Amino acid sequence: MDKIKLTVALAGNPNCGKSTIFNHLTGGRQHVGNYPGVTVEKKEGLIETDRFEITLVDLPGVYSLSAYSDDEIVTRDFILQGKPDAVIHILDASNLERNLYLTTQLMELNVPMVLALNMSDLAQARGKRIDDRKLEALLKMPVVVTVGHRNQGTRELIDAVVRAHESAGQLTDRQAVDYGLEILEELVKIEGELCRGAVFPGFYPARWVALKLLEGDVSLEKRISSLGAGAAVLDQVLRSRQHLSAHFADSAEVLVADRRYGFVSGICAEVMAEPAALRVSMTEKIDRVVLGPLLGLPVFALVMYVIFKFTFAFSAPVVGWLEAVLARLSGSVSGLLPEGLLRSLVVDGIISGVGGVLGFFPLVLFMFFAIAFFEDSGYMARAAFVMDRFLSRFGLHGKSFLPLMIATNGCAVPGIMATRILESRRDRLITMMVTPFMICGAKLPIFALFIGAFFPPEKGAWLMFLMYGLSIAIAFFSAWLLKKLVFKGQSAHFVMELPPYRLPSLTGLFLKMWERGWLYVRKAGTVIFLFSIVLWATFRFPEAEPPPGLSPGALAAYQLEHSYAGMAGKWIEPALRPIGMDGVGGMALLAGLAAKEVVVSTLATAYSIGQSDHGTGVTLKERLRRDPFWSPLKALAFLMFCLIYAPCVATLAVFYQETGARIKWLLFLVGWTTSLAWLAAFLVYQTGRILGF
């Protein structure tokens, strides 16, 4: 029977012991030549087993696959054009971190790989312990421990090559570097141009070419510029590089390298234990405290508290000023327009509704700035790492914390989309179910409004911090319950990227703050604006005939009570009474299903119509405080309900699509969150009442 012929490439850093292993494997059966066009030595050897005839190609020793040297170009071109059946990647185990950088790039070439942890005796002598099984699980490729100069593990390498070749179909299941949303967005654009112009078809994967062009690969740029549609591709590359430089105040090349180093650091943190004396860099010194089992969580809690303290302390005067301006605007418009429906629509509907939400714009900006600071400094990646220990106990995948953070940093919609980084469907579904519990930018004004109205200003940051902690706790508890009851099974292994710490650039921080803040304003100017008009109509009509002799205050309350919204509120009130809410609050919550900010605009409209002080410059906070119905306990129960109940339509829509358009999961999410919200609010309100609050 003919033997199966395989071509296997041997790649690795210079001085990783590659040639020693090559010599052991091939013995004397070697052939030395040159790669065409370059003076790079090409060594080939033959290995024969009972089933296979393997041609082993010793590639030049390289540190990366950029295009700075002929060696690097030869290596990557051989893998891409020569299409070997597998690559044996030799790593110097005593310098794992430096060697893994090449691994990240080889993985991007999408070829079956086997890792040889060479010089493992030297690594051991230096006190480094490497968990090769975990490394294998994380990188999803066979890992063999070798000691080249003693010929240990070399035969096992060939067995592993056969295994890798035979399981080549599962190749794309491997963990690859997560370059982050910003870089990915640019890669998608470049890839789009590459595909549109059909540039580089065949053996070059489009994503790899896009990444290399973003990194400024001169060799690829030259080849692309000579092609017909090349100019459009290079134009896009230039725009992408400029966008990333403006955003991060660093070149795209550095950013990509940072992400790769982050990935490598993450793997090393997972699989390697080394004596403390060997760790010297500032990043590692900080990580020793920040990622420590003792201080990890307290540091995370402190960072979150600092974010809220900063947000509340610095935004309070600006929020107060903006509220006063909006109240004055309301008063001025009242004076300009004659008494009637149109004035009520503009003042009670549009200005109160949109203004109620827009008033918190500075608070949202300050919050996004603070979060962007910790994100860009590299801390948020550590937060996810720290939380991983707890997440796994609650049935969540370690990477699940990233979608939760994205939801907190802005919106649950990108948070749910970010669950795509999770590979197992079970992990994705659990994370998607609990992501809406986080306090997104849209829920922030509700919390700011009620905390501002019913609690002393110095307790604002503390309460917000508590609510934030509670949202995480509820997400964890739900995940645990869902794991126990609905989604049973084990979580997959993962690598958490740990990029080096860096001082964030002010331009980058302001850009991020503005991008996220602008969405808030856009939403206020579109969806919230439209809702304010419709909600005003439901609170204003039908025009009831009041009994004679009512005071202006009683007249306004009568009108509200007999409106469509008032009647609907009355209808749902019995279900809300046990949790300390009235019909108006219920209507606000119902309207909040459209967008969470609408809770605030609904209350603003209802209180503007329902009270006789229209256009007098009284803020919603003040109106809520004056209303005898409300108390701090009721406010707390209301916030509890807001924190947990069904997410907004946009989130539900994305959830529906991301779960594969399964209506059962959508209904489950709405039912699960709303019943949990009711139960939590009930517990808070009834316990508070029993305790005499």
Next chain:
Amino acid sequence: MEKIIVGLIVVIAVIALINCARSAFNKGACPGCSCGDKTKTPPRRSR
């Protein structure tokens, strides 16, 4: 006259909102908010 103008405004707002909801379920994004814009999200990891 005032009632007709106000009525028209409300009807236009209702139609625009229905459009918003349809757009949200079709594209995963509401027009007033690009946070769910699919063009801004990374492609699914191929398996």
